[in-house]
Amino acid sequence: MQAIRQLYKIGYGPSSSHTIAPYRIAGYYRNAYPECTSYEVVLGGSLALTAKGHGTIEILKKALETENIDIRYDFDCKDNVMNILGRDENHEYPLWHGLSLGGGAVSIKEYDCGDQREVYPENCFEEIKKTLRDKNTALIEYIYSHETDLKDHLKECLKVMYETVNNGLNRDGLLNQELNYYRIAGKLYQKAKTDQDYLTAYSYAACEENAAGGLMCTAPTLGACGILTSLMYFLHFNKNVDDDMLCDMLAIAGIFGNCIKTNASIAGSTGGCQAEIGAACSMAAAAISYYNHEKLKTIEYAAEMGIEHFLGLTCDPVLGYVIIPCIERNAISVLKAFDCAYLAKQLYQVKENLISFDTVVQTMNYTGKKLAIELRETSLGGLSLEYKNEKS
Numbered sequence: 001m002q003a004i005r006q007l008y009k010i011g012y013g014p015s016s017s018h019t020i021a022p023y024r025i026a027g028y029y030r031n032a033y034p035e036c037t038s039y040e041v042v043l044g045g046s047l048a049l050t051a052k053g054h055g056t057i058e059i060l061k062k063a064l065e066t067e068n069i070d071i072r073y074d075f076d077c078k079d080n081v082m083n084i085l086g087r088d089e090n091h092e093y094p095l096w097h098g099l100s101l102g103g104g105a106v107s108i109k110e111y112d113c114g115d116q117r118e119v120y121p122e123n124c125f126e127e128i129k130k131t132l133r134d135k136n137t138a139l140i141e142y143i144y145s146h147e148t149d150l151k152d153h154l155k156e157c158l159k160v161m162y163e164t165v166n167n168g169l170n171r172d173g174l175l176n177q178e179l180n181y182y183r184i185a186g187k188l189y190q191k192a193k194t195d196q197d198y199l200t201a202y203s204y205a206a207c208e209e210n211a212a213g214g215l216m217c218t219a220p221t222l223g224a225c226g227i228l229t230s231l232m233y234f235l236h237f238n239k240n241v242d243d244d245m246l247c248d249m250l251a252i253a254g255i256f257g258n259c260i261k262t263n264a265s266i267a268g269s270t271g272g273c274q275a276e277i278g279a280a281c282s283m284a285a286a287a288i289s290y291y292n293h294e295k296l297k298t299i300e301y302a303a304e305m306g307i308e309h310f311l312g313l314t315c316d317p318v319l320g321y322v323i324i325p326c327i328e329r330n331a332i333s334v335l336k337a338f339d340c341a342y343l344a345k346q347l348y349q350v351k352e353n354l355i356s357f358d359t360v361v362q363t364m365n366y367t368g369k370k371l372a373i374e375l376r377e378t379s380l381g382g383l384s385l386e387y388k389n390e391k392s
């Protein structure tokens, strides 16, 4: 498996696949060929279909620091392709073939950016458990032994998460004109002072910042960024949990996210929303269970439950914006992560879990492949289609 730090990337919203990944591909190209003054970019698959709502064009202008970009769309392409070619007055520079892989990860045929490097010899949770047994070591030690610099990286991620929520709580007004969507995180925060529902306020704050193109941390994607971000903020500012423990929680969450990424997907365009919101809920449930000092099998149960009850969840963002159903769905999911951790603890006192984490991940993979293309981040079906029909 690849490094956990790959799951926690810092970059601009609103979509890890559609803004962070294109930003990175464009950035690598610009560094390689700084003489370019104009560019030709081809976007394929979901990148083409939801480029406008997902802010891809704006992020390309930001990364390349020019408006001089000829963007073409390949709507028939099945993969999330981003090809780029640059020119100056006298030269045409090499064509690069890029792919957005989900969660901001990229592959570029002509350039090794390191996203694909394998760090863990194990590839699923059963293999990890066997290693832990054989070496008589704890899961957290196993993680840090493979990624010695992970904690420093996670501390940077926490800073971004805190800043994101602070910004989201302190901004109001119109977020999206076409949807007539106004920010409400600040109002939810004021309400939380009496009803104590801070998690919902923090989740909205993170997601509204994301939708506005703010600086974010993927966890494991930006569409699902509100879940772990709000959890970290809540535990730090409402429960005085220190950054060391929060980093450990992100690391534990990350190993489950990594198994999902390796054996299924964390991209809505590949596996539907179960792959984003389901994955983040699973990771958060594992983190909460770890924080509660549960045994490994209870942590696994919580993580398994986090996916199981999101299986089949479709990705159909209205008008292509990461707003409806995404923002509300994040708030539901962070609350559900607490339910999963609680229920796993309760159930394990009377029964074994009959579905392993690896089994539910395989099921997610199977289910994602069965989802129609209209329901995988193309905005061609589901809520997006019904919304358009109602408005027309």
Ligand code: SF4
Pocket (backbone or CB within 6 Å): 223, 224, 267, 268, 269, 272, 273, 274, 276, 277, 314, 315, 316, 317, 322, 323, 324, 325, 326, 329, 377
């Ligand atoms: S519906 Fe889910 S997977 Fe799709 S963009 Fe929204 S959060 Fe991401």
